[in-house]
Amino acid sequence: MLRQVPLSRFVLLLPLLLAACVTEGEEDFTPQSEFLQxxxxxxxxxxxxxxxxxxxxxxxxxxxxxxxxxxxxxxxxxxxxxxxxxxxxxxxxxxxxxxxxxxxxxxxxxxxxxxxxxxxxxxxxxxxxxxxxxLSHVEILVSGLEDDSRYVRALCARFLKEQTRDDFGYEPDAPAPERSVAVARWRDWAQSLPRD
The missing domain is CATH 1.25.10.10 (Leucine-rich Repeat Variant)
Known part of the structure; x- marks a missing residue:
């Protein structure tokens, strides 16, 4: 037959039992993180x-x-x-x-x-x-439209077009004078964006 422990003894022993379950220095318990671990x-x-x-x-x-x-x-x-x-x-x-x-x-x-x-x-x-x-730093991408590298110009142009659904007449392979006209349009667009 099982002997019953009085509730008062159980309440007194509970903190000791809980303390025994906590281990110091365990690395399984990570500090709270902003992201899922x-x-x-x-x-x-x-x-x-x-x-x-x-x-x-x-x-x-x-x-x-x-x-x-x-x-x-x-x-x-x-x-x-x-x-x-x-x-x-x-x-x-x-x-x-x-x-x-x-x-x-x-x-x-x-x-x-x-x-x-x-x-x-x-x-x-x-x-x-x-x-x-x-879009607070979109000017960086607009400046990329004037990069010496055709690859960088094309990458920035493609991304800006994906974001805006417009190209403002910009062609990465166009001669520099034609590109500069389109870049001016992109700069006007970037400056028209609301600032925080």
């Missing part, structure tokens, strides 16, 4: 994929970017860490992936890179912010 296995996979990015190209790079983008917010923290990478390519790749899910919570981490020393990172930051609905 991955499982340990997923965390390791994310870290491995990020570490591989500088060595990938072509379809392998695209696959890795897609895979990281599919991890959603569980990949945000390690990607945000990459925004401080000494390598511009890593900063730009991290920006690109962070903006794939169109989660505006990453904006405060992205905006400082609109002033990055590397031009490609500034373009990626402005593009990412625009994807997230923040």
């Amino acid at each position: 991955p499982s340990m296995l997923t965390k390791e996979q994310i870290a491995r994929r990020i570490a591989d990015l500088p060595y990938l190209g072509g379809s392998e790079l695209i696959d890795a970017l897609y895979w990281l983008g599919q991890r959603g917010e569980t990949a945000y923290e390690p990607l945000i860490e990459q925004l401080a990478s000494p390598t511009p390519k890593m900063r730009a790749l991290a920006l690109n992936i962070l903006c794939l899910n169109k989660d505006r919570r990453v904006l405060p981490y992205i905006e400082p890179l609109a002033n990055d020393p590397d031009q490609s990172v500034r373009y990626e930051a402005a593009r990412g912010m625009a994807r997230l609905g923040d």
Whole structure:
């Protein structure tokens, strides 16, 4: 026959029992984070994929970017860490992936890179912010329409057209005088945007 413990003894023992269940220094309990935390296995996979990015190209790079983008917010923290990478390519790749899910919570981490020393990172930051609905640095993309590189001009033009459904007559392959007329229209448009 089981012996019943009086309720008063149970109440007195409850704090001791609870204290025994708490372990100090366990790493399983992460501090509150703004973003959903991955499982340990997923965390390791994310870290491995990020570490591989500088060595990938072509379809392998695209696959890795897609895979990281599919991890959603569980990949945000390690990607945000990459925004401080000494390598511009890593900063730009991290920006690109962070903006794939169109989660505006990453904006405060992205905006400082609109002033990055590397031009490609500034373009990626402005593009990412625009994807997230923040056009405050769209002038960076408009200035890209005057870049010496045809590739950069085409990339900025395509993205601006996707965002606005207009091209203001801009053609990346047009002679410089024709491009400058269209760039002036883009600048007028950018200056007409409401400022916060």
